[in-house]
Amino acid sequence: MLKQDGLPATGRAFVSSGRARRALRNLAFGSVLGLLPGLAGAETMGQTLADAYRNSGLLEQNRAVLEAADEDAAQALASLRPILSWSVSADRSVGDTYVGSVKTTSAATSTSAGLSLSLLLWDGGATRTSLSIAKETVLLTRQQLLQVEQQVLLRAATAYMEVRRAADTLSLRQANVKLLEQELQAARDRFDVGEVTRTDVAQAESALATARSALTSAQGTLEQAKLEYTAAVGHAPGNLSSPDHLGTIPPTSNEAVNIALKTHPSMDVARRQVTVAQLQVAVADAGTKPSLDLTGSYGYSDSAVDDDTHQLSGTVGLSLSGPIYSGGALASAKRSALLNQKATMANLHVVTDDIRQSAASAWSDIQIARAATVSGKEAVRAAEVAFNGVREEANLGSRTTLDVLTQEQDLLDARVTYLSSQVDEVEARYTLLSAMGLLTAQNLKLAVDIYDPAAYYNMVKNAPAEISSRGRQLDKMLRAIGQN
Template identity: 55%
Template sequence: MIANRIGKGALRGTLVAGIAALALAAPLKAETLGDALASAYNHSGLLEQNRALLRAADEDVAVAVAAVRPVLNWSASVERQFGKSHVGGTVTGSASDEASVGISAELTLYDYGRNQLAIDVAKETVLATREALISIEQRVLLRAVNAFMEVRRASETVALRESNVRLITEELRAARDRFDVGEVTRTDVALAEARLAAARSNLAVAQGNLDIARAEYAAAIGHKPGHVTPPSRLPKLPPQAQAETVAVRSHPDMVAAQRQVTVADLNVKRAELAIKPTVSLTGRLGVTRDLDTGNWTDGGTITLGASGPIYQGGRLNALRRQAIARGDAQRGNLHVVRQTIRQDVANAYARLTVANAARQASERQIRAATVAFNGVREEATLGARTTLDVLNAEQELLDARANQISAVVDEYIAAYTVLAAMGMLTASDLKLGVQQYDPAAYYNLVKNAPATRSKQGKSLDRVLQSIGKY
């Protein structure tokens, strides 16, 4: 009867202590998975880095556009000429000062489309970089999902281990009381003491894992975790075959690989046109003034010229072959990316199936282990079970609950991994409450290569100032 009374008191004490601990640990506002994802999106340095790389790619379009426009340059110089001459025994010195100012302009009239191809390459590269940014966004959000759920796993495991320590402490106290009245031997007490030491060791490991999970949470999401609430439901997912079709069609890695193939084909065309001549128009205008006499002259030239390579030691042919080889490599990469995406989807669904089955099994295991634990504990009060039997039954129940915690966490991680494998783990797809980055906004300001003093250039300055880059 002593063990029965203390065992029931231990359960009540465990529940009360657990509720009190949660009440003290919980902050005023709980953080949901959606909150964590929004914070990760807003505070990711990796996203900021790749947004800057996208803006750099946008500027390549402006650079390419500038190549088809007139190029104006100015020059200015002041020249002093001096010398001496010896004629008939007489040494005569001379000096003169001259200043000149000039301006030149050059415009490519025809180059067989090489400059236009360069613009097309830059534009396709921008589109590929945008897809790479989406892929980075998915990595950031999936890391946030993992960090959030791992904190849930670790914190729930710590609570379970703490409950286990309290329960075994009560079991040890009951064993000592029964030993004092001669119901059990010293061996039963030693078994309870050994199990309590193991439970405290497991609690220390769980607390260490929680510290690690919190550190990863802070790195992935941008702040330390408070009380993270479990998600209400799993995201809706299509059948695996449909998910693979969506992924192969629209995954950012796939689209980026397709863009890179287009870039490679355009570069082959550029390499083939490198042997073609270029027709250009050049104009120069200058003024020269003699600073000694005040005399001046002005004049200019207009030149219509053509130039092209004759022989460069095989360099142009090598560049053409190199461009073809790179195109072949990009096509091979496209095949690899397609297969990788299919495999990622299949793997994600397999992990989801395993986690779902593990969760359902753990629920049945908990029900059975609870019945077994209660029965063994009652039988122990009648002397039909030993302390070791009670401790083993309690350990079975503990393992079942730990398995359930991990299975639920693994199921959520696997579900969001499926979304990432499909290319649908983005702020837009998840409908996060964030101000989403518009990759086209900066591009639209720079695509026409605005000058600094133009209206568009001033608008661009304001954009740069707003993001703290100017």
């Protein structure tokens, strides 16, 4: 066998691709958390989550839903207050009177103005209970807003890591294609001098074609990941730095479950749904009881028949009314409320089980991903040793080009798996935070202005009238929102 520079001729193909191989080998143990260069101005996970929080239309939508629930509570309070209304009327009457053939025409104009007042004194507690329902609904809607916030932030965190996964995988694929291009060129050179057969060249061509196909797929995956990132965060991804480990992960599964049962917004939503259902039973029961109302009116009337005639009058009264027979509707409403209460209590058990399972499963996913990362690192190390061994054996003529290409592919697969396991571990971490109810801007201490869910309620909880200074302030604020 011919030799060059002290090496067997069959080894020149592998030596010629040493630069590409070194570039690929430098990625062997490169963690996905630091694979991409930490360029100045690179976007961090915290910045990504903050942008998602600021730019989310879904959060804006649900904040408006919450503020509408705040207004429902204000309206429920207003129903306990006096209702004052006014009325004005003017009447013109014209008539002809006939006495025999004599016609007498008369006309008269009368005017009146008045004020009326009504106040609910007692209705079996139905209205006050409705106010309690409205307040509970406000609190329930706040927790639903937190659920949406967690969805928004988890989507953003996942999009961040998927861009990292796709970008790192693309880097590996690019390095692999470059290496195989050099392998193919070396195989062709050796074929030209008769050192290898056409089969060796074909094997290298096949490996390169497969690698290029995988590279194209990786490029498409990266573009898709970028599109999802843009949708989740509100802008296209730039240079993404190593992901921050925001939040705290409990050391045991039981602790994660206990935290989730205490803090996850879904638990509070389910509990308050039970409370609302119980209050609705009370409202349905009050529907069978009488109601007592206070009414009053004061008015002025004037008749144009006699310019000196006008009248001022006022009335005050109490009215007591109640149902006798409603065709069974009231009894049905009460039974319906009781059944709804039963359903919400069952739902509380379902949500509790779901939260417990989700938290335990998310905690387990972290452990699985960590184990996969450890084994993945070892798999890369072993594949690197195996590849070097096969390459040396090929240099000595005891291995074929196909053996080298196969082992090279195994090494690439190990590296891709290793990188993916690290991405999976980070994603599992944020999934666990979400499962525990802790994936919120406040808990993660994101650099954003945290939305105060009580701010609007405090402005409207006393049901300010439109003519009041607070009412005018609210109208001005809402008009400004509508113009944006």
